[in-house]
Each structure stands twice: as C-alpha cells, then as structure tokens.
Amino acid sequence: METVSETRAFGGVQGVYKHTSEATSCEMTFAVYLPPDAEEGPVPCLWYLSGLTCTHENAMTKAGAQGWAADYGVALIFPDTSPRGEGVANDESYDLGQGAGFYVDATETPWAPHFRMYSYLTEELQTLVTGNFPIAADRQGITGHSMGGHGALTLGINRPDLYRSISAFSPIAHPSASDWGRKQLTAYLGADEAKWADHDAALLLKSRGCTAEILVDQGAEDEFLPLLRADALTSALVASGTPHCYRYQPGYDHSYFFVSSFMEDHVAWHAERL
Amino acid sequence: METVSETRAFGGVQGVYKHTSEATSCEMTFAVYLPPDAEEGPVPCLWYLSGLTCTHENAMTKAGAQGWAADYGVALIFPDTSPRGEGVANDESYDLGQGAGFYVDATETPWAPHFRMYSYLTEELQTLVTGNFPIAADRQGITGHSMGGHGALTLGINRPDLYRSISAFSPIAHPSASDWGRKQLTAYLGADEAKWADHDAALLLKSRGCTAEILVDQGAEDEFLPLLRADALTSALVASGTPHCYRYQPGYDHSYFFVSSFMEDHVAWHAERL
Numbered sequence: 001m002e003t004v005s006e007t008r009a010f011g012g013v014q015g016v017y018k019h020t021s022e023a024t025s026c027e028m029t030f031a032v033y034l035p036p037d038a039e040e041g042p043v044p045c046l047w048y049l050s051g052l053t054c055t056h057e058n059a060m061t062k063a064g065a066q067g068w069a070a071d072y073g074v075a076l077i078f079p080d081t082s083p084r085g086e087g088v089a090n091d092e093s094y095d096l097g098q099g100a101g102f103y104v105d106a107t108e109t110p111w112a113p114h115f116r117m118y119s120y121l122t123e124e125l126q127t128l129v130t131g132n133f134p135i136a137a138d139r140q141g142i143t144g145h146s147m148g149g150h151g152a153l154t155l156g157i158n159r160p161d162l163y164r165s166i167s168a169f170s171p172i173a174h175p176s177a178s179d180w181g182r183k184q185l186t187a188y189l190g191a192d193e194a195k196w197a198d199h200d201a202a203l204l205l206k207s208r209g210c211t212a213e214i215l216v217d218q219g220a221e222d223e224f225l226p227l228l229r230a231d232a233l234t235s236a237l238v239a240s241g242t243p244h245c246y247r248y249q250p251g252y253d254h255s256y257f258f259v260s261s262f263m264e265d266h267v268a269w270h271a272e273r274l
Numbered sequence: 275m276e277t278v279s280e281t282r283a284f285g286g287v288q289g290v291y292k293h294t295s296e297a298t299s300c301e302m303t304f305a306v307y308l309p310p311d312a313e314e315g316p317v318p319c320l321w322y323l324s325g326l327t328c329t330h331e332n333a334m335t336k337a338g339a340q341g342w343a344a345d346y347g348v349a350l351i352f353p354d355t356s357p358r359g360e361g362v363a364n365d366e367s368y369d370l371g372q373g374a375g376f377y378v379d380a381t382e383t384p385w386a387p388h389f390r391m392y393s394y395l396t397e398e399l400q401t402l403v404t405g406n407f408p409i410a411a412d413r414q415g416i417t418g419h420s421m422g423g424h425g426a427l428t429l430g431i432n433r434p435d436l437y438r439s440i441s442a443f444s445p446i447a448h449p450s451a452s453d454w455g456r457k458q459l460t461a462y463l464g465a466d467e468a469k470w471a472d473h474d475a476a477l478l479l480k481s482r483g484c485t486a487e488i489l490v491d492q493g494a495e496d497e498f499l500p501l502l503r504a505d506a507l508t509s510a511l512v513a514s515g516t517p518h519c520y521r522y523q524p525g526y527d528h529s530y531f532f533v534s535s536f537m538e539d540h541v542a543w544h545a546e547r548l
Contacts, residue, residue: 008495009531061530064338067538221282256335257283264341 001132004029010070011036014060019128023120024083025113030125031056032133033066037073042136044274045075045129046267047121047163049144049151052180053099056080059145064260065267072271075135079121081147083114096184102175103151104199106188115188118199121151122159141165141270145259146224147172147180149216153201153233157210165273167215167266169259170222173233174202180227202229205236214244215269217262219252275406278303284344285310288334293402297394298357299387304399305330306407307340311347316410318548319349319403320541321395321437323418323425326454327373330354333419338534339541346545349409353399355421357388370458376449377425378473380462389462392473395425396433415439415544419533420498421446421454423490427475427507431484439547441489441540443533444496447507448476454501476503479510488518489543491536493526 004016012035021028037043046069048059056078059065069076082101089110091097097111106115130137142163144152149171156166175181176196185196197203204210214237218230230248237244252258278290286309295302311317320343322333330352333339343350356375363384365371371385380389404411416437418426423445430440449455450470459470471477478484488511492504504522511518526532 007527007529007531008493008525008535010535014531061336064341064534066531067338067534219282251282253281255281257281257288257340260338260341261282261284 001128009033009066012038012066012070014066016056021083021120021124023116023124026083026085026088028083028120029056029080031060031078032129033060033069033076034133035070035073035075038075038134042134043073043075044139044141044271045077045135046270047077047079047140047142047152049079049103049142049148050081051144051146051148052081053094054081054148055099058256059259062256062260063263065263068264068267072267074267074271074274075133077129079125082117088114095180096187100147100184102147102184102188102199103155104185104188108188108190111188118155122155122162126162139164139274141167141274143167143169143266143270144171145169146254150175150201153214154199154204156212157201157204157208158198160210160212164212165270166210166212167269169262169266170218170224170228170254171201171216171233172228174200174229176200176203177232178227178229180224202232202236205240205242209240210242213273214242215266216244216246217266218246218248219254219258220248220250221252222254224254275402283307283340286312286340286344288340290330295357295394295398297390297398300357300359300362302357302394303330303354305334305352306403307334307343307350308407309344309347309349312349312408316408317347317349318413318415318545319351319409320544321351321353321414321416321426323353323377323416323422324355325418325420325422326355326369328355328422329373332530333533336530336534337537339537342538342541346541348541348545348548349407351403353395356391362388369454370461374421374458376421376458376462376473377429378459378462382462382464385462392429396429396436400436413438413548415441415548417441417443417540417544418445419443420528424449424475427488428473428478430486431475431478431482432472434484434486438486439544440484440486441543443536443540444492444498444502444528445475445490445507446502448474448503450474450477451506452501452503454498476506476510479514479516483514484516487547488516489540490518490520491540492520492522493528493532494522494524495526496528498528
C-alpha cells in the first residue's frame, strides 16, 4: 500500500492510498478519513460507495462528510467504483465498465478478469483497511449514493457479519427491473436472471429480509427516480418487516447538494449504531 | 440574467446564473445560495472569491459552506475569477488571464477590454445580486481563498461602504512583492508599481488601515506559504492597528480540506457582524 497524499481536515487526516489488488488484478485507489479520535485508538468506520462515473474522489471532496465524521468520531472509507487502467475492459457508455462496477463479481467475458468489486470490498480492501488503520473491525457501517446506494444495500444485506448499520442516498434499488441494472447484470453475470438476485436490494429483502436497521433518503425531485425503482424498495422494506426509516425529501434532486444536505443525519445515524 | 440551474440544498436553493456583463464585455456565470430564511425576507450575504484556476463552481461544490449558511441564515455569492470566452485574452500559464483575474481593472493591452473584475464585482454584480435576490444590501461580508483571499481583503478594505465584515483563507497578502502578484500586476496595471498599491492588502493596511475586523485562517503546512507573504500581512495588521483575528493552523495545507475545516467559523463570524 502506497500513500498518495495525506491532508489535514477537521483536525483529522484525509488520506488517499493505492495498492495492487489481487481481487481486481489492477492498481486500485481509495481514500480514508481518520477523525481526531483515531489518535487515541480504534474508531468505528463508515464505508461510502459512490455512483456511476465516480472515483474515490467525488464524495471525498463534495459530500461534506469529514466534518461530521470528526464530530462523531467515525472513520470514512471511500473506495473506487470499479477496476481501472489500460488493460481493463471498458465500454463507451458511462454506465458500463470502468466507473460502473455495480459491486458484483463478474463471471462473463470480457469483464470477469478484473470486475470483482464485491470480493474486493468485502474481502481484500476490508482486510487491508482494518489491518492498516486504527479502525474497529467489529464496528463498521455502510452507505452510498445511487449505484453506490445499491452497493451499500446489497453488501449490507449479504454480509451482516461485516456491516452493523446500513444506509443509502437515492439507491438503485431494483436493478433487475431497471435500465440501470438489466444491461449491467446481463453483461457482468450473464442472461440467467436467477444469478442476479443476490445483487438486487428489493429481491434480497424479500427473500431473506434484513435484521439491521436501514436508513434511506430519496429526493422527491430526483431526475432518475424511474430508474432507481424507489417503489420496489419501499414495498420490499415493508413486506420483509425490515426495521427502517425511509425519507422522501421534497424538492431535492439526485445531486451531491442532496447528499451533503443529509450527510450529517447519516453519519449520526451510523455513529449511534456503531 | 438567465437561470442555469436551481437545486435544493440544506432546505434552501443553490442557483447558478449567467448574464452578459457590461463591465467585462462577455458572458459571466455566478452562483447564489439562498438559505431557508430568505423565503421570509432579505438576508445578509457573504461573498466568496475563489483562487487561481477556479470558476464559480469550486467553492460551491467543495467548501461545505451551504449547510452553515442555512444554519446561520446567510446567503452566499460565488462569482467567477475572471472574464472568459473565445474573444477574451488569455495566457498559457495557469496564473495569468482566464481563471486569474486578480480582482483588478486592467489598464494594459491585451487585458483592458475584459479584465475588469474589480468594477464587475463592486458595481455590476453588486447591483444585479442585491436587485434580484432577497439580499439585504446593507448587510454584506466578503471572504475568499488564496487569490480570492487577496480579492476579499483588497475589495473589503477599499470599499468599507459595501462590505461590513472581511475574512480570508490563506490569502495572497502582498502581491507587489511575490511571484503571485508582480507578474500579474505588471501585465494588468503596467510597470508603475505605484498603481499596484490599491490592490495589495499589506500596502493598503499600512496606508489607510481598516476599521472593519478581519479574520484570517492560514495553514501552517501551506505549500504556497512563501508566495502568500503571510509575514507581510501579520505585520501590516499589527502596524495599522486593525482589529483582527489571525489563526495559523498547525498541520493544514492550501487545499479545500483546509477551507472546509474552518468554513463554519467564517460563516458564523460574518453572521455575527451582519
């Protein structure tokens, strides 16, 4: 692991790091924010998964999370959204390939060799981060925005042993039944839809429920609302009896102005549960 | 004036607007954040002037100011840093021409026709903003970062009738004696250094002082410290008897992580005085 930069922020340290990943067979960049409390011992952490076209950098610079993380004594982890580089498969569209990993382990050509974001996040980066930073491995929460909200929900529901609290901002909630999902799951996992179910929050909730509480914020004026399938998420949350708080926020769109407006609530919500 | 976008943020509205400027003879873009309080009547405002290479957008997306502006009931105005466009003079270097207006009215070729940021901000945009938004014209403060800190200090000291409170993040404080200044003031105002004095905060303080209180935050690990001439600013503040608070912040660099770390203090400081 190599340090790209470390910058003081809100009394803590915003770092950017890179390493050669075994899971994705390429160099990966990620960011970690350590609050001042981390100088005195391990702190809980919140994973933030980003959306389509993003890198580790978008939320790190635009979500305004570090100030709240400092206040609440929580570390933040900002991974990239896909493998990257010259030897890594890609697609001309913004919503497939590099910048659009969808947090799955691809099984299909040409994606399978590198697009293994599920294993990368739940195993390799998990071990790397908890092993190299003062982070309490048993006090982890996960959140994300849009495609990253999809990632937060699916990783969170699939791995209750890792993530004790789950939240999401305007998540892609039912990718099996959306143009933000069907194309990508077909490309990465193949045409057999049965293989998609473990990576669809609405289906996961219905099939196995979720014991962790889930917080979701959704902008009512979100320009991508039909693609997110918020309707499927709310009905699955209720049908599965999942303890949750779903907030439909009047006037807000899909942007980082929406994310940053409610970031304090999410950091506080995770901090309470961690 | 044309609305480019209006987005809900922290219960208020983050807008981006453009207009054809008489002062700079080109199309100018600027952003205004209105806090929720602005729905009930005019609110005080804080001008934020940005640094080299920036547009209206950098601070709008990275400084984390809107949340505090909503809390304290203050509007934010984010102007661009120079005229722009195909017909506007430019230079290959990052620190002269477009993105580097230095908040002066140029008198020299080829800059004079468009590079009139001082008049643009203190007259034209001043009138446009106070006339079109619920902003109290007699309750304005000014701040900025780096070259924008230079702008905040020089505009604030030159126009006490407009700006009742002044602050700056890591300002260029003595451009007449720095490589961030001599080159640009020569290009825009000519070789006669006497004409630079009205646009040099350290010289302005010594020659006329400042009755408004000034708040300055400076990162102790700022990689551009020698170019900013912080030493000249602190000695001029003391020598002129200007009421001020100068904070030299250990560990912080020149980045927006530094700016955002202390943004709440600046918004609160202006709100108290407005």
